[in-house]
Amino acid sequence: MGLFDKFSKTFDKFGYDLDGYDKKGYDKKGYDKNGFDKNGYNDKGYDKKGYDKKGYDKKGYDKKGYDKKGYKDGYDEDGFDFKGYNSNGFNKNGFNKNGYNKDGYDNRGFSLDGIHIDTQITFDNDGYNKKGYNEDGYNKDGFNKNGYNKDGFNKNGYNKDGYDLDGFNKNGYNKDGYDLDGYDENGYNKDGFNKNGYNKDGYDLDGYDENGYDSNGFSKQGYDYLGYDKDGYNQEGYNKFNKLNDWSCRFFCLRFVLFCPFFIHFH
Numbered sequence: 001m002g003l004f005d006k007f008s009k010t011f012d013k014f015g016y017d018l019d020g021y022d023k024k025g026y027d028k029k030g031y032d033k034n035g036f037d038k039n040g041y042n043d044k045g046y047d048k049k050g051y052d053k054k055g056y057d058k059k060g061y062d063k064k065g066y067d068k069k070g071y072k073d074g075y076d077e078d079g080f081d082f083k084g085y086n087s088n089g090f091n092k093n094g095f096n097k098n099g100y101n102k103d104g105y106d107n108r109g110f111s112l113d114g115i116h117i118d119t120q121i122t123f124d125n126d127g128y129n130k131k132g133y134n135e136d137g138y139n140k141d142g143f144n145k146n147g148y149n150k151d152g153f154n155k156n157g158y159n160k161d162g163y164d165l166d167g168f169n170k171n172g173y174n175k176d177g178y179d180l181d182g183y184d185e186n187g188y189n190k191d192g193f194n195k196n197g198y199n200k201d202g203y204d205l206d207g208y209d210e211n212g213y214d215s216n217g218f219s220k221q222g223y224d225y226l227g228y229d230k231d232g233y234n235q236e237g238y239n240k241f242n243k244l245n246d247w248s249c250r251f252f253c254l255r256f257v258l259f260c261p262f263f264i265h266f267h
Contacts, residue, residue: 106130
């Protein structure tokens with residue numbers, strides 16, 4: 001758009017000419033006649049040279065030919081592939097995928113045959129072989145190939161049977177199945193009672209539950225939770241029908257016979 005066109009064209013009330021462009025040359029979507037916005041990107045997000053805002057083309061490569069992960073032909077700018085090895089097969093520390101440098105030694109100085117570069121024997125200067133064990137079969141941390149120290153315990157403090165120095169396993173139980181307080185995984189001691197003094201059926205050593213009743217439903221006084229004894233009578237001698245039992249009745253009559261003459265004599 002020339003300077004003359006800018007002042008000679010007619011614009012509608014929204015500021016657009018007959019072709020749909022404003023005075024700055026952009027349509028309603030913000031693109032010029034060539035399809036680029038004011039920042040120089042088209043509707044696909046690429047500039048005139050074909051790169052997006054992050055500097056990558058449609059195939060995902062930057063101007064230097066590196067992809068979004070930083071690799072060109074499989075190698076980064078330092079010359080290493082995504083596994084960390086250069087074209088010769090060595091990593092940044094100079095070792096190949098098997099752990100050996102160009103001279104055939106690993107990072108501890110051992111060759112493929114296990115001979116140390118300094119000592120020329122199978123043990124290094126500290127007395128450890130290629131696998132990291134000394135003549136007694138223990139590594140620098142004091143554990144053998146099975147993971148146990150000289151006392152027979154692993155790094156977590158358990159022996160081969162799974163018990164620590166105090167005789168408890170990782171769950172806190174000894175070989176008999178009891179914890180430090182003497183209770184098993186269900187919460188009962190060797191006598192079958194829990195911390196509250198009740199067995200698995202809910203009764204204490206004397207045979208009563210937490211409410212004070214035995215397995216038949218009677219208290220130590222011989223009454224159930226309704227207050228009746230095994231014969232169906234309460235402490236006053238009445239059953240649920242309010243009938244006095246025979247023995248109470250006989251006792252009452254005997255008392256009346258014995259004390260009635262005495263009562264009549266004094267009245």
